[in-house]
């Protein structure tokens with residue numbers, strides 16, 4: 001059985017991206033899914049001084065180990081001011097210091113959602129550009145616009161968007 005890790009790029013206890021990534025990851029058949037929570041990887045803000053003086057936090061090493069041990073990764077990024085949330089950026093910065101090839105060439109389904117009509121397209125584009133530079137093998141992408149209109153009771157309610165997600169998941173599954 002394949003091991004999938006899934007996480008949202010958010011530390012909100014009511015994260016819409018966590019709701020989406022939880023839903024999407026459990027649609028993958030015959031896979032063991034672990035949904036990570038960025039709150040379990042909260043670390044001091046990355047600084048070059050901390051890096052030199054205290055080394056890598058255990059949480060950063062653990063996060064990289066989760067990626068290394070996975071067969072595939074499903075991520076849904078929260079968009080803050082057109083970019084990563086601070087919570088995700090901090091984990092990413094520390095993780096990239098632990099291992100510059102942070103994603104170990106694992107297949108990634110990259111998603112984003114937001115309450116707005118653009119569905120986190122800016123942060124999605126940012127990660128599409130950046131993750132491959134850290135050996136991120138992005139094999140599918142999906143953006144869910146207007147979360148409040150298109151997601152309810154743990155599911156996508158818009159049939160067209162649901163079909164788009166299933167196509168992206170099929171491609172992801174082929175690469176596991």
Ligand SMILES: Cc1cc2nc3c(=O)[nH]c(=O)nc-3n(C[C@H](O)[C@H](O)[C@H](O)COP(=O)(O)O)c2cc1C
Pocket residue numbers: 008009010011012014015016017018077078079080081082083113114115116118119120
């Ligand atoms: C500081 C801040 C900046 C935000 N900037 C954006 C933005 O640029 N684009 C957007 O679509 N939503 C933006 N939002 C709204 C977030 O998409 C919304 O809070 C969403 O719930 C975040 O995802 P999460 O629930 O998974 O944390 C912003 C929210 C905050 C708090």
